[in-house]
Amino acid sequence: MRVFVTGGTGLLGNTVLRQLEAAGHETVALVRDVPDLRLFDGLSTHFLRGDLSDVDAIQRGVAESDAVIHSAGLIHLGWTRLRESMQVNRDGTAAIAQACRRYDRKLVHVGTVDTLAIGSRAHPANEATPITAENRQVPCSYVQSKRAGVGEVLAQVEQGLRATIVHPGFMLGPWDWKPSSGRMLIEVGRSWRPLAPPGGCSLCDSRDVAAGTIAAIERGGDQGRQFILAGENVTYFQLWTEIAKRMKSRAPLMPTGPAGLWIAGKLGDAFSLVSGKESGDLNSAIVEMSRMFHWYDSSRAKTELDYTTRHLGETLDDATMWIQSHHMSRQRIPA
Numbered sequence: 440m441r442v443f444v445t446g447g448t449g450l451l452g453n454t455v456l457r458q459l460e461a462a463g464h465e466t467v468a469l470v471r472d473v474p475d476l477r478l479f480d481g482l483s484t485h486f487l488r489g490d491l492s493d494v495d496a497i498q499r500g501v502a503e504s505d506a507v508i509h510s511a512g513l514i515h516l517g518w519t520r521l522r523e524s525m526q527v528n529r530d531g532t533a534a535i536a537q538a539c540r541r542y543d544r545k546l547v548h549v550g551t552v553d554t555l556a557i558g559s560r561a562h563p564a565n566e567a568t569p570i571t572a573e574n575r576q577v578p579c580s581y582v583q584s585k586r587a588g589v590g591e592v593l594a595q596v597e598q599g600l601r602a603t604i605v606h607p608g609f610m611l612g613p614w615d616w617k618p619s620s621g622r623m624l625i626e627v628g629r630s631w632r633p634l635a636p637p638g639g640c641s642l643c644d645s646r647d648v649a650a651g652t653i654a655a656i657e658r659g660g661d662q663g664r665q666f667i668l669a670g671e672n673v674t675y676f677q678l679w680t681e682i683a684k685r686m687k688s689r690a691p692l693m694p695t696g697p698a699g700l701w702i703a704g705k706l707g708d709a710f711s712l713v714s715g716k717e718s719g720d721l722n723s724a725i726v727e728m729s730r731m732f733h734w735y736d737s738s739r740a741k742t743e744l745d746y747t748t749r750h751l752g753e754t755l756d757d758a759t760m761w762i763q764s765h766h767m768s769r770q771r772i773p774a
């Protein structure tokens with residue numbers, strides 16, 4: 440099979456390319472610039488130059504492939520950059536979906552659990568959990584635009600598009616070139632963070648998510664069925680403690696209390712105001728999100744896609760080792 444992949448320089452997309460090729464498939468990646476070839480070391484991916492607004496390139500990539508995995512996206516957890524986020528996550532997805540419909544190619548769209556109801560300690564959410572006033576996500580630019588992207592795919596399924604939507608949890612793993620979520624490892628590893636965020640996430644391995652995403656091509660159905668590809672539900676305090684252990688840095692002392700959170704959010708927003716640019720790491724949207732338990736249940740994917748999740752310890756060992764050698768040593772590889 441020849442698979443057209445967007446987001447091939449990203450954590451998930453790069454892992455998807457590697458697993459597809461290891462399984463004997465041919466891959467084509469949409470790339471915005473001439474990529475750093477170290478990112479594609481060991482791969483024989485064909486490159487197609489263009490971005491998500493380049494309808495001609497997208498149509499060519501789709502027409503010349505058997506299936507499409509759309510994992511390109513803009514992750515900005517904040518209140519600003521909504522227009523840009525919509526252009527990439529909503530309009531880019533619409534363009535991919537349109538091309539897939541036109542050439543009748545199966546699309547696997549990468550959403551995020553952040554487009555679904557939010558889970559909780561007592562009740563991890565699944566694909567069918569209704570969104571209510573109590574379990575709504577924080578409506579930051581990322582959440583709004585990714586949800587709009589899923590909406591575009593579902594609307595086109597109504598018009599004949601064959602598609603499956605997968606929703607990764609918080610992914611860590613090797614091949615995090617930029618880095619994406621590996622930034623958390625660097626932050627916790629570089630300096631002591633005495634207070635961890637009070638909420639939690641569903642930590643998954645990008646290699647498991649990539650396998651689930653690829654499985655969705657054949658097994659996810661054609662009618663826009665949605666699958667959570669999450670992992671072990673952990674508090675950030677547990678996670679940061681485990682990361683610190685592996686990074687040989689000091690572990691956090693405790694989760695942040697409400698006053699600390701309020702101050703952190705205000706400080707982040709004040710910094711944004713003064714600098715004229717919202718920090719992607721500290722602002723009131725992130726602080727609000729970090730209070731919640733983004734806990735999810737991947738049972739549907741386990742049953743229907745044979746999605747498997749490895750032990751959290753293995754993910755953290757491999758991810759920290761990769762980040763240390765690629766982003767924290769002298770031979771650092773630039774994104």
Ligand SMILES: Cc1cn([C@H]2C[C@H](O)[C@@H](COP(=O)(O)OP(=O)(O)O[C@H]3O[C@H](C)C(=O)[C@H](O)[C@H]3O)O2)c(=O)[nH]c1=O
Pocket residue numbers: 445446447448449450451452471490491510511512513514527549550551552585607610617618619620
């Ligand atoms: C901003 C932008 C990005 N990209 C590409 C660049 C990277 O190849 C890729 C993003 O990779 P990143 O490592 O930032 O994201 P992941 O950690 O792999 O996250 C993935 O899963 C989670 C759940 C997601 O919401 C992302 O949308 C999805 O791509 O999209 C483009 O092609 N065009 C653009 O305009």
